[in-house]
Structures are given as structure tokens and as C-alpha cells.
Amino acid sequence: MINGNKGMFKLFQGLRICRGVTPLTHLFFADDSLFFMEDKGRSSTNLRRVLKNYCTASGQVINDDKSGLIFSPNTMLRQVRLCLKVFRIKKNKGFGKYLGLPTDFQESKKDIFKGLVENVLLRISSWNGLFLSPAGRLTLILSVLSNLSIFFLSVFKIPVSVTKKINSLLSHFWWAGFRAGRSLHWCSRLFSNLPKREGGLGIRNIECLNRALLAKHAWRLVNNEDKSLFCRVFRERIFGRESYVQGMPIRHKGNKSWGVRSILHGLDFVLQNIAWKPGIDSNLNVWSARWVDGGMPEPVDLLLEEGFGFMKDLRIKDLCFNGGGWNEGMVRLIFKQESVDKILATPIISTRIHDEVFRPFSNDGRYTVKSGYGVIFEEFFNNNGTLKDKERLNLKKKRFCKTTLWKLPGPQMWKILLWKIIIGSLPGLREVETLEHLFRDCDVSSRIWFGSVLGIRTNQNNSLDLGEWIISWITYLKGQKENCYGLIHFLATLNSIWLLRNNSVFRGETFVPKFFFKQLGTLASLVIKTLEIKNTNDGDGDGVSITNESEELENQSNCLKNGLPHFIIGPFGSCNRWRIMVDASWDETGIAAFGWAVLGAEGKPLFEGMLKGRAESPLQAEAIGVLKVLEWAKAQGFLHLEVSSDCLSMLQQWGGVAHKHHHIKGIMEEIASISTSFHCLCFSFVRRNLNKIAHSLAKRAMRDC
Structure with a gap:
């Protein structure tokens, strides 16, 4: 009703936030409506008529007490009075606050x-x-x-x-x-x-x-x-x-x-x-756009010395043949070898017409x-x-924080205490105290560590700073499968020493070994029991059973077979299909090789093929291998196919992931396009030990082709 026909729209113009942009006539929220208009001609009367027609058709009524008019500062007083007379609602100074934030920035x-x-x-x-x-x-x-x-x-x-x-x-x-x-x-x-x-x-x-x-x-x-x-x-x-x-x-x-x-x-x-993914008609400037593996290409030294010359405005489409594919001779003439390898490994996707940003x-x-x-x-x-912040942790401590610290068993307070010790920022230490003396080297701490379940002698390896000493013990205890609760006892002992020190300094309590070790054992047992209950609930609470790796892969394979609606042509299992095993090989220079084998009824290869090409990553190489197989099968006249690959991550990308990996997004579009040439097409996962034929063909192509 607001836009209406062309004649109506001319009588009710919206507002533009600047010249040459789409005009805004209205915005609808959950329980609010905003209308924008230029006060020209009969705009007020026309908007009032639109609202009246809406109320008549819907049976709803506008609440005038909750409505208001807002005018720009340069609106003439005569127009303000006319609008107030037409709408018969009050004039507001602004929109007020929306979700606690004022809408006017005066x-x-x-x-x-x-x-x-x-x-x-x-x-x-x-x-x-x-x-x-x-x-x-x-x-x-x-x-x-x-x-x-x-x-x-x-x-x-x-x-x-x-x-x-x-x-x-x-x-x-x-x-x-x-x-x-x-x-x-x-x-x-x-x-x-x-x-x-x-x-x-x-x-x-x-x-x-x-x-x-x-x-x-x-x-x-x-x-x-x-x-x-x-x-x-x-x-x-x-x-x-x-x-x-x-x-x-x-x-x-x-x-x-x-x-x-x-x-x-x-x-x-x-x-x-x-960065940019170039299309087949790419108009990107070769030297100013990031299009080579997320970066810019490096020209040969001769071009740099001459200031690029006539190649200053070179476009990516000038580096490609009209039928698609890179002009390898021209690419090698202009760019350094490292950039050449990356460019030739970048596929030109026929379904990607325009450049895409990523x-x-x-x-x-x-x-x-x-x-x-x-x-x-x-x-x-x-x-x-500051330099102190950047050098506070050495490489060993950084690796421990990244891989181990926050995944340790036990309460969060234990991990925070350990974090403070490792970065050397434990509050409350007196001038004569050091972390090493407090937690390891003093007589009381040495007696506690030796009398604990672990029986640690602190006079060994005491040249290490406390953080590295703790990391070494945690790393050792994590690898002791026969004593799986030793790590919890170690962390509980560390926390108990800190509590003992605070009680001694601030409350005047003395160290009583019998009472201390009893509390320590109770604390460790409580944490162990809590973890056992949690593990039991996680394993059996929802009826989840633990399966071995082969069963899990088979389950994933079955899910994949039933979860590829965009890549299955024809009903699954309703026809006799040719089964093609495919695999790919890739190295860091961007060279890729593909191998495939068509299996007969007894699992023996009837046809074999291999090919060499380029790819940006191993995942992309696997996807290109599938595409090459489909192109070969189409040329051979196969109409019913089952393509099997041992790359589970690639098949999972095809199995319903909302946003595909940018390395294979365009290739998947080409696969979807070519899949319409088959009567029945499905994809399945196969374990590596059952894909040895295609794997050996890909390795041979990498070596010999």
C-alpha cells in the first residue's frame, strides 16, 4: 500500500540519507513503525490516506497518544503546522532512547x-x-x-x-x-x-x-x-x-x-x-589486489627496475587463455618462482564469473x-x-598454557593459582619470600612433598625455576597411565601448601602434619570422586555408547551416504552403479597428483587412471581429484556412479556444512554442475587401507608423470 503504483509512489517520496541512494519510505519493527517522507505537495495527505485504508482493511487502529511527528531543523513552520493538522498527533523532539541508547547525537x-x-x-x-x-x-x-x-x-x-x-x-x-x-x-x-x-x-x-x-x-x-x-x-x-x-x-x-x-x-x-578469488572474467589489477593465496604476487626483478612499464595496469584475465586455464609461459615470465607455484595452483572455476572476496x-x-x-x-x-609483557613467558611455558593448563582436572581455582605461579605474579608474597622457597625449597614444603602420595624429593632438579619445575612434573604425571590420579594429588598438594602459608601468615596457625595430610587426602579424594561421577554421567547419562574407531568411521560413512541431497542424482541403491575409488597426493610446491580405479564385482580394478595437476592445499587436491574423475567418467559414458574417497573432511564439507572451506567452494559448484550429467551419483567414505589402489596410483603419478 505504501509503494503502490507508480502514480501513488510519485505522490509519496521517501527520504535519502545522501544523494544517489535508495530512498527509505518505512521501517517496521516488532511493535513500532517508522515512516519517512519529504514534505512536498500532498505527501502528508497521501500518507494519512494510506494509513486510513490499512486500518479499514485490517481492523486495527492507530494509537495517537503513542505516535508522534519529528521534523528536520530546516522544515518551514507553515509545513509543520499543516502536517500536525493532517495527522492530528503531537510533535516530538526526537526518537528518545532505543535499547538504552539515545538516537540523537547532539x-x-x-x-x-x-x-x-x-x-x-x-x-x-x-x-x-x-x-x-x-x-x-x-x-x-x-x-x-x-x-x-x-x-x-x-x-x-x-x-x-x-x-x-x-x-x-x-x-x-x-x-x-x-x-x-x-x-x-x-x-x-x-x-x-x-x-x-x-x-x-x-x-x-x-x-x-x-x-x-x-x-x-x-x-x-x-x-x-x-x-x-x-x-x-x-x-x-x-x-x-x-x-x-x-x-x-x-x-x-x-x-x-x-x-x-x-x-x-x-x-x-x-x-x-x-583477499580475492578471481573469476573467469576477472578485472582485478594484478599488482594491487591480494589474489595469490591471500597475498600479492612478487614480480621478477626486471619489472621492478623498469617500474612495471606497460604492465602497470595488467589484469588477471590477461594471464588466462580464452578457454580457461593459466597462460603458464606468461606467468613464469612475469613472476618469481614462489608466486608462480601459487598462481598455477589456483584453479580457474568455470562457474565463478565474477571475482569473490574472502x-x-x-x-x-x-x-x-x-x-x-x-x-x-x-x-x-x-x-x-611492553617488552616485559612480550617476554614474560618462554616458549615452554607458552606451550604449556596453550595445550595443558586450562584442560587440567580439578577446580578452576587450582588452574588460576597455577597460572599466577607460572607468570610469576602471585600476590601477597613478603619481601623475603620467593616462589621457589615457598612451594618447594623450605623445610615445611619439602616435608609435605616427600610425605605426600607421590613422595617427591625436592632437592632434585631444584635449579629450575618453580614454573618449569611444576610443568616438568605435570608432563611426567600425565604420561603415567598406571597412576592416573597422581596428577590430581600433585595439584591438590600445590593448592594446600598455598592455603597453609596464608593461614600461617594471616591467622597464626601452625603446621600439624597429621591434620594437614588428612585434609589433603580428603580434598584429593573428593575431586577424584567428582570427576568419576562426571565421567559416568557423560558416558551413560544420555545412553551414549563408546565405539571403536572403525565403527565410528562406518557410522560416519553411513551418515554421509544419506546426507548429500545436493550430490545424489536418482534414488540411492536403486541401480547398478560403477564404483570408482579416488585419491590425491600433494606437496608444498602446489603440485598435485590424482589416481582412480574402477572396481569390478569382485573388487578387482577394471579401469585405472592417473593425472598430474596443481592445488592450493591437500583438501583442494582431494576435491579436484573427484572433479577429474567425474569428467573422465562422463567422457567414458558412465551414467551410474558411486565415488569413494578416504578424505573424510572433504566429504563432511559436502554433507551439509553451512559455509564451505574457501579452497573447495568453487570446485564443489563445478561438481554440482557436472553431476546433472549422471542418472545416479553418490559419494561414500572408505578407509585408507581399503583405498590402496587409488593411493598407489596417485603416488606413482606424482613420481613419474
Whole structure:
């Protein structure tokens, strides 16, 4: 009813956010409706008539008390009075707040967003009556406080002063809890922001998170697959057209709203970290686009010396033959050998007409906030982190934090104590105390370790610093299968020594061996019992049975046979099919080889074939091998096929994954296209030991062809 016919649309024009973009006439929310119009001619009367016709047809009534009119500052007073007379509703100064955020940015941005800081303070104060351990505070920071302002962070660029204040509140809550005033932080805020796999606590930096969330909207604009109203309007606003192409300049004319500036803040990051998949008619510039394995190609030294000359405007389509495929002679003439190998390994997909943008940091080529935040924070840490932060952990300790620390059995508080020991930031130590003396070398600690279940003599290997000593023992105990609970006793002993020390310093308690070892045994037994109950529930609670590896692979194979609707032509099992075994081989230079064998009724090969080519990765080589087999089978006149491969990850990609790996996305499209040539086509998984014929053919092709 709003758009109506052409005559009606001319009488009711929408608003444009700038010249040359799609006009907006209306936006519908769950229980709100917004209408936009230019006050020209009889626009007010026509809109009122549209609303009246809608009410008559639907039986609904507009609530005038909850409705309002908003005018731009340059609207003439006569037009304002006319609209008020036509609609008979009140005039509003603005939209007010939406989800707690004001929609009008007339005042200081710092004053507008100070409510985000107040929300964090209010939530922390609501927990004031709780007795929270460091583990509890960390859980609340990661699950509640870091996500408290996620909506605002994903829409607008937050001032740096506000993000710093929020980061400061999170850090203070972690180290000092509810204590007011200044507190001592035993490691820098940036170090605690590091991911757990790199030695930090994984507390997200709000400034970096803000940019990563804004980059998500920018990615939608760059990725031309998104056809939503938001992308259509803002592509035209920022780029001046409906689709983005490489090297397109950003429109700088006119005043930009804070929302547009926020998107541009994320767009700068996206444009620096995107790459291209060239189409068969690619118009990408060879020297300015990232199209060779996510990077730019390296020209030969002669071209660099001559300043590229007439090849300065060379396009990717100039490097290809008209029928498809790379002009290998020209590629070798222009680029260095390393770039040549990568270019020739990049397939030219016949179904990909236009260039496609992708993210080289993710498997499926799409932008995610998680991957974007990782790249943004790494750059932020390298620019702002101190030398002490960067050298706090050696390679051995970093590997332990990445692979072992946070996967250890036992309560979270044990892991946090261990983390503080490893990074050397355990609070509360007196001047005469060291970590080695407290936990290992003093007389009481030595007696405790020797009298424990493990019977550790601390005078051995005591030249190591405490962190490396603990890592060595944990690594040793993890490998002791006959004493699977030794690791829990070790961690319980470490935690008990720390509790004993605190009780001695702050409560004046003395060390009573009999009482101490009794408490230690009770604590370790309780944790072991809890883990046994958890393992029992995980194994039998939902009726899940444990199967061996071969049964699991067979189950996956059966699921794959019944889960490939896009690649099965004809009813499964209704015809006599030729079974083709296929395999591929690949090396780091981009050389790939493919082998296949057609099996007879007794499993003996009737036809064999092998071929050599190029691929960007082993996964892509397996997919190209399947494509080559289908092309060969089509040429031979086979109409009923079952293609078997031992690459389970490739078959799983075909079995319903929402976003395919960017290395095989285009190849899958070609396979889907050629599959229409067969009456019956299905894919199945086969174990490596049953695919020896195709595997040996691929190896021979790699060696001999």
C-alpha cells in the first residue's frame, strides 16, 4: 500500500540519507513503525490516506497518544503546522532512547556513552554481598561483564576514554574484587587480555572488541552476497554503487553521521585483511589486489627496475587463455618462482564469473567476530604491549598454557593459582619470600612433598625455576597411565601448601602434619570422586555408547551416504552403479597428483587412471581429484556412479556444512554442475587401507608423470 503504483509512489517520496541512494519510505519493527517522507505537495495527505485504508482493511487502529511527528531543523513552520493538522498527533523532539541508547547525537559522545560505564559499575555493585573467589570473578567477567554492552559496541564506535574506563573496571574487579580505591595489579592489563592459549586470561579488550564487531557490518558491505536493505543503502552511501569491487574509492562528500563513521572504522580493518578469488572474467589489477593465496604476487626483478612499464595496469584475465586455464609461459615470465607455484595452483572455476572476496584468516573465507578480534588484538598488543609483557613467558611455558593448563582436572581455582605461579605474579608474597622457597625449597614444603602420595624429593632438579619445575612434573604425571590420579594429588598438594602459608601468615596457625595430610587426602579424594561421577554421567547419562574407531568411521560413512541431497542424482541403491575409488597426493610446491580405479564385482580394478595437476592445499587436491574423475567418467559414458574417497573432511564439507572451506567452494559448484550429467551419483567414505589402489596410483603419478 505504501509503494503502490507508480502514480501513488510519485505522490509519496521517501527520504535519502545522501544523494544517489535508495530512498527509505518505512521501517517496521516488532511493535513500532517508522515512516519517512519529504514534505512536498500532498505527501502528508497521501500518507494519512494510506494509513486510513490499512486500518479499514485490517481492523486495527492507530494509537495517537503513542505516535508522534519529528521534523528536520530546516522544515518551514507553515509545513509543520499543516502536517500536525493532517495527522492530528503531537510533535516530538526526537526518537528518545532505543535499547538504552539515545538516537540523537547532539551532545558530547563521552557524555552519551557514559551510561555503559555506569551499567558495569551497577552490575558489579549488585554482587557486593557475594563471597567470590578469583575463579568466580573471572567467570563473571568473561560471561557477564564483557558482554554487558555488546549491542552498543556492535553499532557505534565507542570513545577511547569510555573503553579504557570499562577495561580498568574489569581489571580492578579481577584483582581487587569489591575493594574501593586503588589496587595493586600483579600483571599488566594487556597481558591479562591475551588469549588463554598465549598465557593470558582471555579477558577481552573492549576497544578491540568494539572494532571487531563494527568490522562485521563492514564485511557485509564488502561481501556482495548480502542483499539486505542495510547493505544496499550503505553500499550506495559509502561506495556509490550497489556492489563492491577491488580498489573502489570511498565517498567522502557530505557530513557523515556517527553511525557511518563507526562503519568506516571497521571498514579500514576489513579492507586491509581481505583477499580475492578471481573469476573467469576477472578485472582485478594484478599488482594491487591480494589474489595469490591471500597475498600479492612478487614480480621478477626486471619489472621492478623498469617500474612495471606497460604492465602497470595488467589484469588477471590477461594471464588466462580464452578457454580457461593459466597462460603458464606468461606467468613464469612475469613472476618469481614462489608466486608462480601459487598462481598455477589456483584453479580457474568455470562457474565463478565474477571475482569473490574472502577472508584468508578463516577456513570458510567468511568474517567472524572471533577471528577478527584475534587479528585486531594481536596488532594492538604488538603496538602497545611492553617488552616485559612480550617476554614474560618462554616458549615452554607458552606451550604449556596453550595445550595443558586450562584442560587440567580439578577446580578452576587450582588452574588460576597455577597460572599466577607460572607468570610469576602471585600476590601477597613478603619481601623475603620467593616462589621457589615457598612451594618447594623450605623445610615445611619439602616435608609435605616427600610425605605426600607421590613422595617427591625436592632437592632434585631444584635449579629450575618453580614454573618449569611444576610443568616438568605435570608432563611426567600425565604420561603415567598406571597412576592416573597422581596428577590430581600433585595439584591438590600445590593448592594446600598455598592455603597453609596464608593461614600461617594471616591467622597464626601452625603446621600439624597429621591434620594437614588428612585434609589433603580428603580434598584429593573428593575431586577424584567428582570427576568419576562426571565421567559416568557423560558416558551413560544420555545412553551414549563408546565405539571403536572403525565403527565410528562406518557410522560416519553411513551418515554421509544419506546426507548429500545436493550430490545424489536418482534414488540411492536403486541401480547398478560403477564404483570408482579416488585419491590425491600433494606437496608444498602446489603440485598435485590424482589416481582412480574402477572396481569390478569382485573388487578387482577394471579401469585405472592417473593425472598430474596443481592445488592450493591437500583438501583442494582431494576435491579436484573427484572433479577429474567425474569428467573422465562422463567422457567414458558412465551414467551410474558411486565415488569413494578416504578424505573424510572433504566429504563432511559436502554433507551439509553451512559455509564451505574457501579452497573447495568453487570446485564443489563445478561438481554440482557436472553431476546433472549422471542418472545416479553418490559419494561414500572408505578407509585408507581399503583405498590402496587409488593411493598407489596417485603416488606413482606424482613420481613419474
